[in-house]
Amino acid sequence: MAVVTVGGAIVSLEAKELVYGAIGLAGSLFGVATLFFLLNAPYVAVFQLAVYIGAVAVLILFTVMLVRQEGWAKEVRPKSTMSVAGVIAAVAVILTLTFAVLATDLSRYTVVANTATYVDVGRLISTGYAPVLEVLALVLAASIVGALALSRVDREGDPS
């Protein structure tokens, strides 16, 4: 599953055709969802499947196909200096994070066997984090309204 996740990520950034990149991203997100399952978080995994695979991936594919034309495919190759800088930055970040994780003494602690169920998650959402939920609902509504207002087609003679 880790291979699927990382491989999908690489495909999504390096595929020649942007549609294949979107499919690679969907594969990577699916890999993350299965990792959630393996980490004893089935509720989060199902949420990830529903939101990312169901909504975001389809939205991205839709946009890619809507916007694609002839000039689309010829993607400008980045300058080689930028490419080298990107590789160096990525390797530095990966090494730093990996050694930071390995240097901790987390392995001395045992993983809790009885992890949270969706009942615990639901209780936490509806009690302690209820204000966060409300604010998040407002943010979602605002972003949907913003997206609609942005992508509205201005017709000729429309008073706007």
Add this chain to the structure above:
Amino acid sequence: MVVSALLFGIGVYGLVTKRNAMRLLFAVELMINAANLNFVAFNQYLPYQEASNAVGQTVVLFSIALAAAEAAVILAIVIVAYRLHNDIDMSEMKTLEG
């Protein structure tokens, strides 16, 4: 967690090198997913108390919803930019005037 580090690194690489708006969106999504993976992974090491080790999963739920909203707005901006410029190369987007 090593997978998460790899995912984040690939996201950083994409963010630095690519100039296509869609690729930048892919990179940002990868980095958000790496952070979510870390939340769930570290959540397992919390000492067990009543409902307290659902905190990581709850935060990830909120994070996923936020990422979805962000993706919707970015895609709307991409469509508008394409309609205006016939191009979504970020390095050529120097004006922010509609």
